[in-house]
Amino acid sequence: MEITAREFKTYLKNVITMVESEKDYLCELDRKIGDGDHGITMSIGFQAVRENLDHELAEETDCSKISISVGKTFLNAVGSSVGPLYATGFMRGAKQIKKKEVLNDQDVIAFWIAFGNGVKERGRAEIGDKTMVDTFAPFVDALEANGKGAEDLSTIFREAVTKAEEGMHSTKKLISKKGRSSRLGDRSIGAQDPGATSAYFLLVTFLALIEDLTQKAG
């Protein structure tokens, strides 16, 4: 499968749409254990990305440059916790796809492994801390385990996203150890982590793109 810069931008636009429609839900989750702004922050960040795509990046065809610019734009617009986390993801991902106008299966896998690891390094969170790392870590593990195998990208990615989804759900029963919600201690049990949720949305939206392209190709 091949993903062009144009399709990569389509992905980002789909994320923007997804963020707008899940904004209230993400705020709702964050109100339970954080400061209630996760949906707002995601929306502010991706609205800035939309501006960016419409203007500075309108003619850009280098996927790496797009990813760097998206990361920086998102970070500048939001700061916050997710700013550095997702920005680092986009920047580290970009390093894996330098100067590429078209991404092949291995590029995509490398991009997302670097993205997930970047988030983890930036946040210094471990699995089980009740953060977005609980979504990314099993996802990265799955990509690493199956990425070199014979299966097609669509299958590999779908499996990895299933792991991500499980990771996201696992945050419900965890006690928060990192971020704002960690002060709650036991009171954080029962609530799903907002960042783990937005992370899952980022991934599942990419899966949708892959499946869409596969279908068109098939």
Next chain:
Amino acid sequence: MEITAREFKTYLKNVITMVESEKDYLCELDRKIGDGDHGITMSIGFQAVRENLDHELAEETDCSKISISVGKTFLNAVGSSVGPLYATGFMRGAKQIKKKEVLNDQDVIAFWIAFGNGVKERGRAEIGDKTMVDTFAPFVDALEANGKGAEDLSTIFREAVTKAEEGMHSTKKLISKKGRSSRLGDRSIGAQDPGATSAYFLLVTFLALIEDLTQKAG
């Protein structure tokens, strides 16, 4: 009819009880057109009077001294608008009953005429301004008109209190010209003036004392 210092104190204690039970109602009226505190102010003032009756005035038999002390105590405890108004009433009333341990009909009438006029002078309000003067002025007029006649105090006072009640009700349809509620202009129409209401309670409680004593005597 004769009213002893002891009975005068009974009257004041009845007022205290009445104020406590009407406190919320008076606040409710004041919330509509004022700052919502009239019942509280009346309660603070008469609770201070209770203290006063229980201690400084426990052995006092001079009705005039009782009235002066009640006025001062009330004023010191509340300030506010009603503080000077009722305090002036009690002080001016006291002047009419100097050194009396027992009040006869003419003393009672003189006391209340002076009380009502004192309030009016202090507040410089006219009838129709939507204040307690709308209760006191017709009450005083009735006492002045009938006070020298042949009827017994109970009848004279009852009629005057009926005028007071009408005056109180008349405030509902008035536009406020004095006090806090005057800023509301037309918005004050429809609400009964809190001070006019507490004034009526003061008077009707005295009527009850008179009727009680008449019954006991009769």
Next chain:
Amino acid sequence: MKKLVNSPVDVVEEMIEGYVMAHSDYMSQLPTNKRSLVTKKTDKNRKVGVLIGGGSGHEPGFMGYVGQGMADGVAVGNIFASPSPDPILEVTKSIDQGSGVAFLFGNYAGDVMNFGMAAESADLEEDIEVRKALGTDDVASAPKEEKEKRRGIAGEFFIFKATGAAADFGYELNDVMRVAEKANAQTRSMGVGLTPCSLPQTGEPSFEIGDDEMEIGLGHHGEPGIEKGKLESADRVAERLVQDILADEPLTGGDEVAVLVNGLGSTPRMELYIVYRRVQQLLNELGISIYRSYVGDYITSLEMGGCSVTIMKLDEELKQTVDHPVDCPMFVQR
């Protein structure tokens, strides 16, 4: 509504206690009346005593403005209720230096009667010359033709500041009062309420208001306003308030003013600065320049939501009073 209090009956006494404890280097409570507070810091040039007062529940108004550069003493009333004459008289006796005392208070029936009675006693019983200046800055509270009926709201802050400065300049009572009256005459305010407050004793909201409504031209005792309107944007609210003030006293290009955007209690500074922004834009568009601005909670109504805008037109003398430094427990200006 929720309150952090002990018994509602004790709130004023306990507040005063806490206040005097927290600022014992600034304030003393008179032994003769616990509602009488006087400053420990007085400018040595000052001859005339400045007394302020009114109901409590407006903090920092009024006790927060006792100190160097503002008032010498305050008489503290119950919540939203004038103090009685006694604490006023005690403060008067304590702060008089033989050159008389200026009484500054808002034009409310209760205050007029109580301060009036205290002034009479000061004159007759104590032979102290007392002069009164009443705050009447609230343009919503009566039409222009009945200006003497207007109430004092946040603009009283400017009157306290100007009069305190005049006293520090060493002015005699006549001149102090001239400045007080000029400050009041040049000051206009207009407010808007979004959410009511509640008295500790009743806990009931002071007025009923819909989620999409605001009270326009309200007083600062939780009273309803002169008019209920749809809740509007900060810019529209700022425009309405400035318009009503300018309609009352037109200002022209070249005029200099001091501006106060005052929070009523629970309105975040964020919102006050958003309102301020539009106020300055509007005035600047008219060529009016803002000499100094104050944004924050200066005279409140417990936890009421909303704000008022106050504009004081300045001449050279008032500018000096605005610039004069102040050191009070709840307000300091260098």
Next chain:
Amino acid sequence: MKKLVNSPVDVVEEMIEGYVMAHSDYMSQLPTNKRSLVTKKTDKNRKVGVLIGGGSGHEPGFMGYVGQGMADGVAVGNIFASPSPDPILEVTKSIDQGSGVAFLFGNYAGDVMNFGMAAESADLEEDIEVRKALGTDDVASAPKEEKEKRRGIAGEFFIFKATGAAADFGYELNDVMRVAEKANAQTRSMGVGLTPCSLPQTGEPSFEIGDDEMEIGLGHHGEPGIEKGKLESADRVAERLVQDILADEPLTGGDEVAVLVNGLGSTPRMELYIVYRRVQQLLNELGISIYRSYVGDYITSLEMGGCSVTIMKLDEELKQTVDHPVDCPMFVQR
């Protein structure tokens, strides 16, 4: 919940605009980043730049504390969100005088990452020495054994004040940081929430709470506390907060402290002074003396209701920093 705003999207930008307009003699906004504000007033003895920052919605924190005697500049984030590295870096470049810059911020994941990234850039790209001191005063946010995990709340005010003073004393970066860290180590806070706040964009209350409940040990972003309890009297609340602080760091007779009773936004000063009263009584009973007290809204959470108590244990050096005069738009001390 009702807000006096225009579009929720613009609140931070418009607040900053209004703030810079209202205090143009104090503040400038950097042309390189509109979230970067720096002071126009700096003590001539000062060598080390002091930078503060964090999310907005805490006003007067943090932009209100830029001025003489406190911070040289601030990076302003979105509501309850750390600023991104860029405005932090721009402020750093602007305020560095060649002797390095102290970063002061609360210990929150977002702030740690963004200020960390900015510090790295300052070092690598600009060759500016940056040192960080994190506020960790909130005893409720982690047990004593994990003190490094604690968040910063109202106690950050004391850290800003101490560090600003140290910079004015002409200290080098090392000593400025020593004072910042000492101030933080000696400072403990504990808060209680009565009513939630709401973000302008959602309007939803930040937590659900019953009419007779309070959140104990809550953060200052409208987060729920560590424990929900029955609403208690002001005295009992004061006792609980002081107890939790003293349990964490026992103070003994003869100790001297600075105390801050901080309102979270919509709690009237009346209530804060009632709480203060009991705090001082408790400390005095233990023979602890209060060197200086602050009562008011110092670091807020929009219109949240409730308060926190902060106690900073003083030595001679910290006393000097407490006494040091300050002139900032939202806080002045003479």
